[in-house]
Amino acid sequence: MQADITILKKTIKINPNDNVIVALTDLKPGEILQHEDSTITLISEIPAKHKLTEVDIPTGGSLIMYGIKVGEALEDLPKGSLIHTGNVRHAVTQFGRKSEQYQWVQPDIDKFIGRTFEGYHRSDGQVGTSNYWLVIPLVFCENRNVEVIKHAFLDELGFGKPNPYKSLVSKMKKALVYGNLQEIDDITLDSVKDPSENRFFENLDGIKFLTHQGGCGGTRQDAEMLCALLAGYLNNPNVAGGTVLSLGCQNAQAELLESKIRAINKDFDKPLIMMEQQKEGTEAELLTKAIKRTFLALAEVNQNNRKPAPLSKLNIGLECGGSDGFSGISANPVVGHVSDLLVSLGGTSVLSEFPELCGVEQELINRCESLQVAEKFSQLMKAYAASAAAVGSGFDMNPSPGNIKDGLITDAIKSAGAAKKGGSSPVADVLDYGEYLKKKGLNLLCTPGNDVESTTAMAGSGANIILFTTGLGTPTGNPIAPVIKISSNTTLYRKMPDIIDFNTGEIISGEKSIEECGEELMEMIIDVASGKILPKAVKLGQDDFIPWKRGVSL
Structure with missing residues (x-):
């Protein structure tokens, strides 16, 4: 889908078949947009990252984004209308059996053929990026x-990890003892010696x-x-x-x-x-x-020490959390391009978070390499959806308040963007929770959409690096798999430099392409896998670990 994106001055249309477009910047009521061969007069204010209708959509009409159905109009939506939770509801096209033979065009991998990383070799043939x-x-x-x-x-x-906050508390204690409470606001964090230096x-x-x-x-x-x-x-x-x-x-x-x-x-x-x-x-x-x-x-x-290993020994987990309206346009497609590069090089990628694949099931089913793999995915999705419905919930309740505030109005909109992390390669295998990687290529792993439960599961299935996209910012990490945090927008990258490793906001501004950012991210992955770069989550000791009790968790 990456090649379908058309970037205009103030909006983005993701797929030629879409009838909904995305605001790149805040847009004002009455503003006139020149879009393709027509003009759109905005009926209401459209905040950046939110969506507006490109054409008139009647009550009950389908909203199309990423080329698929992502919602249904609850009222007539004139061209130029803001879509929100009050005028649109979650709706998707039902999925069935694998219905077509999938043809994949691999990306150009010339830059990475023959490349290696410095890893820890295990007797069973696996190679670690850490020890x-x-x-x-x-x-x-x-x-x-x-x-x-x-x-x-x-x-x-x-x-151990350095803890400047101990020094902060010590100084506040002294301020209290000497009656200088007014000085507390002026106390700053001290840099402390990192124990790992010894x-x-x-x-x-x-x-x-x-x-x-x-x-x-x-x-x-x-x-x-x-x-x-x-x-x-x-x-x-x-x-x-x-x-x-x-x-x-x-x-x-x-x-x-x-x-x-x-x-x-x-x-x-x-x-x-x-x-x-x-x-x-x-x-x-x-x-x-x-x-x-x-x-x-x-x-x-x-x-044991680090030795060269081919890139085919990388098992990369694909995660998103704290997503925004740009995640499915910049960060997730970049990660998807990295997944395609790695699969083309003989490596393995893992796409999880099944509640965030709602609405794109048929596309993934058609991408499965065999009928057996497709049927396993279909059964797991149906069973998961049924267990959620049995307790009065559902995939439609997946978007968080932060997601909705930043433009992910329905679960289908969120899912269509989240699925971009899986690129376009065929699906080699589908794993239930707790199953370990067996096949090279793109794997689908049944987990909740909960960030920590999902990353916990991917490491348990053999991921030795995790790519984590975010539009709002999240401190999630993993104890054993280095987590590379990727921002969907430059504002976040500048606001939270302590937790973000890589920025894809230059795609939104038009400065770089998805392919350029993907290749740059691949270079960072090689350095992380070789121990040359420590991701921020590793430096901060963000060792999040939450096993999934097989009840309902979205």
């Missing part, structure tokens, strides 16, 4: 013990501690899915090994985790330390033994 050790509990009862180990290791080994294990990128609220008390299916997710994390190429703490009596038994690991990788041979508190006795005995064994294992995995 982490995991400490994880099988049940929430062990969260405190995980935290004790965390505080014992991080600063002592140089894996990292003890130079080939280890960190120790990651994953706490959660599962493992017992829920359904047996919850325990099954949690163990499948944790098995995926331990098998992820960015992980060197792990320490697992079990209480002993919970649903998520150590044997269940081990069976899930073998189901993913029967030749799994990473060092894995399993400790059960009810067998070890006192807490001191458990923690002392766990810390000693973990330390010796860290020394072992520190012997």
